Amino acid sequence: MKTQFKVIVFAAAAALTMAGCAKSETAPAATTAATAASPTPDVAKVPAKEGSAALLKSVEDLKQQLDQKKVDDGKKISGKLDEVWASFEDEVKPKYPELYVKVEKYLTPVEAGLKQSTLDFTALGKLNDELVNVVKELSTSLEDNKGAVNSDAITSSKELQAATKAYNEYVQDQGKQLVTLLEQLDAAVKSGDLKKAQEAYVQARMPYERIEPVIERFAELDGVMDARVDDFKNEDDPEFTGYHRIEHIxxxxxxxxxxxxxxxxxxxxxxxxxxxIAATNIEATDFVTGVGELMEEAQSSKITGEEERWSGATVPVIRANVEGAQEIYTLVKDELKKKDAALDEKINKSLTAVIDQMNVLSPVGTTWNDFGKLEQSKQVDLKNKLEALAEPLVKMPGTLGQ
Known part of the structure; x- marks a missing residue:
């Protein structure tokens, strides 16, 4: 990802951490975008215990350098951290969704900060200290085999099985909508009407983003359809196809x-x-833990404006991610209230705040406000509200598994 997309979110993360907000359970904190277009870079996978140990060593080594205010090669270290995390993060996502989001919360701003031309040692040090603590927590959980989402309890629940069936129907419907809206995009392009084609492009993004955790199961197709230009030579590379090639044109x-x-x-x-999609079946645990992946996408990747850098349709795309997470929450809401009414109330309140903020920034409809032209404070405010929503949502799988 290009540096320009990272500056705002690293600055926000640094400011909040310096103010002591990062340790608060209720105060919003900021993160940055992941550095790859795909869910994880193409690296060799390792067992989570092994990967966690390697990541812990890396961030502890970084701590020594930051304490001494002497970092050998920030960009190289940033890339190494990304690679190590990518080697085992896919195993962490479904089992420890809360810890997964916590790692992302601090790892991505650390990676971004290390890539700046001038390092802010104080802010990076505080962010990395938080990261060290989170990775230690993850390593302990993996070593003791404790704290993972109770898949058996979720699978054995008749209510959650019914919710899972309903979610599978929702996913199938989104798959059909995807084709319908891509047909409309194709027709709009052929019509020669630029404005109509631009509007159809954004509408065609919506079902794709609502079920992103399911879409990512089909990595090869996902890569062809949704890859960004960063993965290619330039905008005219023949291999660069899909949504974002069309977006650029x-x-x-x-x-x-x-x-x-x-x-x-x-x-x-x-x-x-x-x-x-029609040939796949989403299991109960994958269905419930999908909220974490959707919110991580919204609050980390999409919020930078990097994905929709040319269209400026960042808010509509974030809205689609949130709608996907909202669908999951709505389907399990009754069971969640039985388990933890306070958590349900917190999710509902945070969800309302996010939706209201998105509607103010870019009202629902076929047109949208260019996210890159919004005031920086408004961008950061939405980011913080998204993170405030993600915090209780990722507690949901563990709570439902009790």
Whole structure:
């Protein structure tokens, strides 16, 4: 990811940490975007215990350098941290969703801060200290085999099984909507109407983002459909296809004709994705833990504006992620209230705050306000509200498994 997309969120994380907010259970904190377009970089996977030990050593080594205010090569260390975390994070996500989000909360701003031209040793030191504590907590949980989501309890619940069935139906419906909206995008591009094509592009993003944890199961198709230009030579690389190639043509080149072959290709890939979705079945635990992945996407990756850098449609895309998480929460709400009414109330209150803020920044509809042109304080405020929502949501899987 380019540096320009990281500055705002590193600054926010640093400011909040310096003020002592990062340790508060109720105060919002900020994070930064992940550095890869895909869920995890293409690295060799290792067992979670092994990976956690390696990550702990890396952040403890970094602590020594930060304490001495002498970092050998910040960018290299940042890349190494990203690689180590990527080697085992996929195992952590479903088992320890709360700890997964905690690691992301501090790891990503540390990675971003290390890539700055001038290092803020004080802010980085405090962020990394928090990261060391979280990784120690994760390592202990893995070593003691404690604190993981109780999959057996979730699977054995008739109520949660019914909710899972309903969610599978929701996913199938989103898969069908995906094809319908990609057909509309293809038709809009062929019509030659630029404004119509731009609007159709953003609408076609919505179902994809609502079920992103399911979409990511089909990594090859996901890579073809949703890869960003950072993974290619440049915007004109023949291998660069999918949503964001079309986005560049429509919003930067401001032409429709050049988008025709890519819109047709995206539609065909979308049909393949829908077929893949139709053939899959989401299990109860994966369904419940999906909220963590959706909120991590919204509060980390999307909020930087990096994904929709050309269209500026960051708020609509974040709204789709939140809608996907909201669907999961709504389906398990009754069971959650039985287990922990206070947690349910906190989620509901935080969800309302996020939705209200998004509607103020960019009202629901076929048009949107360019996120990059919003005041920085408003961008950070939305980010903090998203994180305030993520905090109770990721407690939900563990609570339902009691």
């Amino acid at each position: 429509l919003f930067v080149k401001k032409t429709v004709k050049d988008a025709e072959p890519f819109a047709a290709r995206l539609l065909e890939d979308g049909k393949k994705m829908q077929q893949s």
